[in-house]
Amino acid sequence: MEYRGIAASPGIAMGPPFCFRQLRFHVEKESAQSAPENVERWESARRDAVEELRKLVVQVDDDQRMIFEAHIDIAQDCEIDEMVRKQILEEGTSAEWAVQKAFGVFRDMLAEIEDPIFAERAADLDDVQRRILRFLGGAQQVRLDALPYPVVLVADDLLPSDTAMLDRKNVLGIVTQTGGMTSHSAILARSFGIPAVLGVPNAIAALENAAQIILDGTRGIVISGPSQDLLEQYRQAQCQAEAHAAAAKRYLRKPAALKDGRPMQVGLNIGGADYPKDCGQYDFVGLFRTEFLYMNSDHLPTEEEQFAAYRQVLQCAGDRTVTLRTLDIGGDKTLPYLKLPEEMNPFLGKRALRLCLEQEDLFQTQLCAALRASAYGNLRLMFPMVGSLEDIDRAKECVRRAMRTLERRGKACNGNIPLGIMIEIPAIAELAGQAAQEVDFASIGTNDLCQYLYAADRLNPDCTEYYQCFGPAFLRVLERIIQVFRAAGKEICVCGELAGDTRATALLAAMGLEKYSVNASQLPALKQEMASFTMDEAKELKQKVWKARTQAEILAQIEAFQDNHKEGVQEK
Ligand code: PEP
Ligand code: MG
Numbered sequence: 050m051e052y053r054g055i056a057a058s059p060g061i062a063m064g065p066p067f068c069f070r071q072l073r074f075h076v077e078k079e080s081a082q083s084a085p086e087n088v089e090r091w092e093s094a095r096r097d098a099v100e101e102l103r104k105l106v107v108q109v110d111d112d113q114r115m116i117f118e119a120h121i122d123i124a125q126d127c128e129i130d131e132m133v134r135k136q137i138l139e140e141g142t143s144a145e146w147a148v149q150k151a152f153g154v155f156r157d158m159l160a161e162i163e164d165p166i167f168a169e170r171a172a173d174l175d176d177v178q179r180r181i182l183r184f185l186g187g188a189q190q191v192r193l194d195a196l197p198y199p200v201v202l203v204a205d206d207l208l209p210s211d212t213a214m215l216d217r218k219n220v221l222g223i224v225t226q227t228g229g230m231t232s233h234s235a236i237l238a239r240s241f242g243i244p245a246v247l248g249v250p251n252a253i254a255a256l257e258n259a260a261q262i263i264l265d266g267t268r269g270i271v272i273s274g275p276s277q278d279l280l281e282q283y284r285q286a287q288c289q290a291e292a293h294a295a296a297a298k299r300y301l302r303k304p305a306a307l308k309d310g311r312p313m314q315v316g317l318n319i320g321g322a323d324y325p326k327d328c329g330q331y332d333f334v335g336l337f338r339t340e341f342l343y344m345n346s347d348h349l350p351t352e353e354e355q356f357a358a359y360r361q362v363l364q365c366a367g368d369r370t371v372t373l374r375t376l377d378i379g380g381d382k383t384l385p386y387l388k389l390p391e392e393m394n395p396f397l398g399k400r401a402l403r404l405c406l407e408q409e410d411l412f413q414t415q416l417c418a419a420l421r422a423s424a425y426g427n428l429r430l431m432f433p434m435v436g437s438l439e440d441i442d443r444a445k446e447c448v449r450r451a452m453r454t455l456e457r458r459g460k461a462c463n464g465n466i467p468l469g470i471m472i473e474i475p476a477i478a479e480l481a482g483q484a485a486q487e488v489d490f491a492s493i494g495t496n497d498l499c500q501y502l503y504a505a506d507r508l509n510p511d512c513t514e515y516y517q518c519f520g521p522a523f524l525r526v527l528e529r530i531i532q533v534f535r536a537a538g539k540e541i542c543v544c545g546e547l548a549g550d551t552r553a554t555a556l557l558a559a560m561g562l563e564k565y566s567v568n569a570s571q572l573p574a575l576k577q578e579m580a581s582f583t584m585d586e587a588k589e590l591k592q593k594v595w596k597a598r599t600q601a602e603i604l605a606q607i608e609a610f611q612d613n614h615k616e617g618v619q620e621k
Contacts, residue, residue, distance in 0.1 A: 052250075053249070053269060054252075058244055058245035059239075061222075061244060061263070061264065061266070062244045062263070063261065063264070063283060063284070063287070064200055065261060066259055067202050068253050070204070070253065071204070080141075084138050084141055087144040091133050094182075095184075098177065098180045098181045099125060102180070106118060119173060120173060123177045129151050129152065134147075148185065172206075172208060199219050201262050202220050204225045205252075207225050212238060223243055223245040223247075224245070224252050224264060225245075225247045225249070226249060227247070246264055246265070246269050246270065249271055263275050263280065297576075299573075299577075300329075301330070304332075306579065307582060308583045309584060311584055314333065316333040316335030316372075316544070316564060317331050317333075317335065317568075317569055318334075318336040318544055318567060319334055320338045328569035332369065333566070334362070334366050334566075335492060335542050335544045336374055336431075337362060337373045338377065339376055339415070340376055340378050342354075343384055347385070349384075354418075355415060355419070359373060360426075364425075366426065369427060371428050372431050372542075372566075373422075375401075375415055376401070378404060402435060402444060416450075416451035420448070420451055420466065421461070421462055430466060430468050433494070434473060435471065436474040437477065440477075448466075467489035468489055469492065469540075471492055471493075472494065473497035475501055475526070481529065481530045488539065489539065489540070490540035490541070490542070491530070492542040492566065493530055493545060495527070495546065495547035498526070499523055500516060502523055518547050520599075524556065527560060542566055543566070549567035551574055551611075555582050560591065582614050586614070594606050
């Protein structure tokens with residue numbers, strides 16, 4: 050049987066399933082102890098939980114440290130503390146009941162926000178609650194840090210601390226019933242290199258009796274009871290993937306170049322203060338998604354808060370250019386503290402720049418913070434969801450207004466800060482030539498451009514066959530944008546997920562693209578792919594691809610091309 054889920058961490062795993070159900074706590078409302086005793090128990094359990102978390106913080110690496118530090122903040126949160134005490138003192142409940150109630154209130158608040166990021170943050174609250182309940186009740190914690198033998202872990206849910214503490218040598222892969230791409234468990238699985246498929250409905254019931262399962266984290270598939278033939282096919286694919294990943298690592302510190310020596314530029318996509326550590330050699334920050342700063346805050350970040358964050362990113366980037374994308378909120382990304390009108394089609398509504406132009410105070414705060422930071426490094430601004438030349442005019446006018454404000458306030462900024470746009474609405478792709486005259490640079494947001502070009506929801510798994518990033522129409526649109534910007538002498542980059550998809554590397558190069566901006570984990574494989582072909586070979590591929598009628602034909606051409614060039618990769 051084959052089950053589908055979210056391809057959260059690439060790679061193949063094969064082995065027996067090990068099923069793990071989160072420990073459920075049964076909590077009594079009444080308590081034999083007095084209210085002051087229960088308050089005392091709460092304080093002591095909270096102290097013990099924080100102490101345990103502090104010990105974890107010093108044992109783990111940077112990614113995990115951030116998670117446990119956030120857990121310490123939750124455990125020490127004043128509002129939760131106040132609510133627990135009030136519950137115990139006013140209602141005379143047990144400390145356990147009060148903890149469950151208080152954490153429940155906060156979890157419900159997060160759950161109301163229709164955004165996967167906030168839903169994932171609810172998992173952090175759960176994690177801390179369980180830790181505190183454990184100290185209160187002395188319940189046995191189910192541990193995953195010492196597994197008996199190598200297994201494919203199948204869980205109803207994995208908390209970030211479960212994932213962080215996994216017995217990594219014995220966890221071949223992870224399947225969960227819950228979770229999404231932005232969950233901490235997915236982030237950690239990727240950083241450990243453990244293949245993972247998340248969000249498989251009823252995974253435990255479906256897989257617990259299988260002797261053997263195959264997990265394909267690249268395709269988001271789990272297979273129970275595979276035949277010997279299938280196992281053999283996957284074994285071969287696994288060996289190939291492992292060899293490929295090891296070879297890619299050798300490119301971490303190398304500059305990007307094609308096989309014929311033609312230099313290319315690779316940039317990073319970052320999401321705020323989580324500037325990736327040790328991402329090797331890269332040339333620029335091509336996409337700084339500032340909305341994460343807003344999403345990780347419980348209020349609209351002030352100018353000072355934003356200024357500090359932007360400056361910090363500039364410091365991490367050193368001399369490199371940092372492309373700060375202005376707030377891209379709306380659509381599937383909402384802010385709990387920013388009430389937006391209900392929309393029938395939020396992806397086609399007032400998102401990103403449209404919202405910023407309407408809520409100008411909010412936009413001015415961000416622009417002032419960014420412009421002030423521009424005095425401290427190589428910063429440039431990029432506007433998301435630009436659909437017309439009027440949008441560009443209005444965005445530029447907003448920047449000028451912010452500059453005048455700063456001048457009045459005597460604050461320094463780069464008066465010639467480069468201004469660019471995301472090309473992710475087909476209308477502006479159509480006007481690329483005129484748009485190029487108005488801006489200093491552009492970056493193609495393939496994630497949105499593809500969904501708007503094909504009218505296929507990028508979040509809906511049922512629309513996958515219509516969302517054709519390798520479709521002939523999409524590739525032609527990409528080439529035209531790239532060539533028009535090059536002809537105008539303006540910089541053009543691709544920062545959507547396609548830039549990190551190595552199946553697209555040669556085609557994009559043949560179209561004239563020289564700048565790719567990708568997630569840090571994709572950098573080595575991207576540079577390796579670049580080193581595997583010459584420009585002439587890429588152009589030959591493009592010619593063949595241009596004759597194809599369908600995405601399937603194009604992907605077949607690309608596959609043949611990559612197979613031919615794999616052996617050609619050599620270490621320089
Ligand atoms: C894109 O649309 O390709 C893009 C990079 O922006 P986001 O994924 O943040 O919408
Ligand atoms: Mg986008």
